[in-house]
Amino acid sequence: MKNEIIENQGIRRAAQYLRMSTLNQEFSLDNQAQFIKEYASKHNYEVVHTYDDAGKSGVTVSGRHDFNRLMDDVILKRISIEAILVYDVSRFGRFEDPSEGFFYKYLFEKQGVKVIFCADNIPENVIESPFFLLMLMYAAGSYSKNLSQKVLAGHINLVNRGYYQGGPPGYGLERTLVDNNNQFKMKLRSGERKSLTTDRVVLSPGKKEEIKIVRKIFDMFVFRGLNEYLISVNLNREGYRYRDGSHWNRSRVHSVLINVRYTGKYIYNRSSTGNPPIFNGGDK
Incomplete structure (x- = not known):
């Protein structure tokens, strides 16, 4: 079953949050927006605000300008929405500590704004849902950590072979x-x-x-x-x-x-x- 709000009569206002750290076509901002658009249409949402962090890592919210702007706009009541639509948990963040992701989700929902991960099959059962979401957030953070370790290992291997890895070489x-x-x-x-x-x-x-x-x-x-x-x-x-x-x-x-x-x-x-x-x- 999809993670969703039980549909009411009429169209509900929502913001969409998009993020990508690389040029990976699978997670391009356009692909995320198209998926969210289809989800919104099926579940009586109208996307009235868009926040996107292109080329930003999900490991931290530091440097994610639009994510922080979205939090400010919701907490300070600068926008009126009922939900934030995100492609999946990994686009929301790949936090090393899953509780950090839960914390930001809590900040939004404390203001009456639901955070919906459109592409993730999160059970609606109030008992199962937090545990399922915790697993997804843990998996997202572990992926980022493992990828960083593999990239570092690859760089060290190239350095050991005599190749140069980044930065100004120095005068002369x-x-x-x-x-x-x-x-x-x-x-x-x-x-x-x-x-x-x-x-x-x-x-x-x-x-x-x-x-x-x-x-x-x-x-x-x-x-x-x-x-x-x-x-x-x-x-x-x-x-x-x-x-x-x-x-x-x-x-x-x-x-x-x-x-x-x-x-x-x-x-x-x-x-x-x-x-x-x-x-x-x-x-x-």
């Missing part, structure tokens, strides 16, 4: 795109990404002028004993400029001196506690 270095046979394809400019899943990214030496400046910085630090501030002063005095044409400063010199990638090492998955693993990037 460039990202190079290679195919699945490690054959050179092109240099990647700032903001550019690979387009084929079989392609990989490796770090390579950057422009000759930048390499020259990196060597000069280490020479002044190691052999002349200059601190970061004096190094930046000397670079600017000699006419050397940063890659965007601006002056060198202490912070930029510091970022060069602590960049372990110049040694052929690559730190991935750095955390604020403990010692992060250092992966050898090899000769790729």
Whole structure:
């Protein structure tokens, strides 16, 4: 039996909440809206408000602008509705703690607004319904957690094989795109990404002028004993400029001196506690 409100006479006002974290066509906003539209038509609802969070994770409500706006609008009585229609539990959220999902559902229903998961077969029995919903919320959260672990494991595997995973490479270095046979394809400019899943990214030496400046910085630090501030002063005095044409400063010199990638090492998955693993990037 479908999770639904017992139908009354007349059309009831509802809002729809749509969410997707990726470009997965199965859960596209259009597909969700179409399913909800058909559900609303069959159950005497009229969707009068739409809230959507495209490209937003369901693990937390932080950053989900429209979800938070919907809560505010309902609690502060800015809109008048009887129900919130959601495609399924996972679109409402993939919370690690299922009780968090129950809490947000409670906030809505405390205001007399029913939360309906249109595509989930939730029993109408008042005894069975909470337990069934709890299982669905737990499954949604577990899926997200397992997916995150698999993605992290995949990234670590690629790093161990010498491939670069995200973020600016640092001064004097460039990202190079290679195919699945490690054959050179092109240099990647700032903001550019690979387009084929079989392609990989490796770090390579950057422009000759930048390499020259990196060597000069280490020479002044190691052999002349200059601190970061004096190094930046000397670079600017000699006419050397940063890659965007601006002056060198202490912070930029510091970022060069602590960049372990110049040694052929690559730190991935750095955390604020403990010692992060250092992966050898090899000769790729």
